Amino acid sequence: MNILEVINVSKQYYQHQALDKISIHVKQGSIFGLLGPNGAGKTTLIRIITQIISPDEGKILYRQKEMNENLIHKIGYLPEERGLYKKVKVFDQIMYLAQLKGMDKHAALQKTNYWLKKLEIDRWKDKKIEDLSKGMQQKIQFITTVIHSPELMILDEPFSGFDPINAEIIKNEILNL
Numbered sequence: 001m002n003i004l005e006v007i008n009v010s011k012q013y014y015q016h017q018a019l020d021k022i023s024i025h026v027k028q029g030s031i032f033g034l035l036g037p038n039g040a041g042k043t044t045l046i047r048i049i050t051q052i053i054s055p056d057e058g059k060i061l062y063r064q065k066e067m068n069e070n071l072i073h074k075i076g077y078l079p080e081e082r083g084l085y086k087k088v089k090v091f092d093q094i095m096y097l098a099q100l101k102g103m104d105k106h107a108a109l110q111k112t113n114y115w116l117k118k119l120e121i122d123r124w125k126d127k128k129i130e131d132l133s134k135g136m137q138q139k140i141q142f143i144t145t146v147i148h149s150p151e152l153m154i155l156d157e158p159f160s161g162f163d164p165i166n167a168e169i170i171k172n173e174i175l176n177l
């Protein structure tokens with residue numbers, strides 16, 4: 001069964017055709033990669049799938065249903081350009097984003113503590129994001145992507161900013177999900 005289908009998606013920015021009738025089918029439980037040079041439209045396609053932008057043509061199906069607001073919470077999206085609130089404390093940020101993704105406060109609290117401990121950053125929970133290294137910020141961004149146990153994860157440059165040791169840790173966590 002396909003968890004995600006992109007059907008004849010096109011997107012044009014002014015005179016630039018970013019995507020031209022792109023179709024992909026991603027099977028449940030698989031790992032699917034988008035490869036291409038800079039400017040090929042990979043991030044544009046991801047932004048269409050996650051409903052950040054709309055396609056000019058085509059449609060996105062999630063489990064054979066047209067993508068909508070109710071389904072978008074089933075996806076964990078790690079954007080290439082990270083978007084954490086710099087002045088907010090780590091713990092508060094994770095809790096806030098977990099609840100935005102539909103988690104109740106108790107479940108968000110349990111999962112936040114679990115992930116902070118698992119990635120060995122629980123001692124940083126009261127620090128502001130701006131006080132953390134780039135690698136630590138990346139770990140927080142990863143937690144906010146997976147905290148709600150998404151059925152589908154979309155990771156755009158997931159290892160950017162990690163040293164080799166932490167890249168390996170995150171890779172293993174991705175494979176274990």
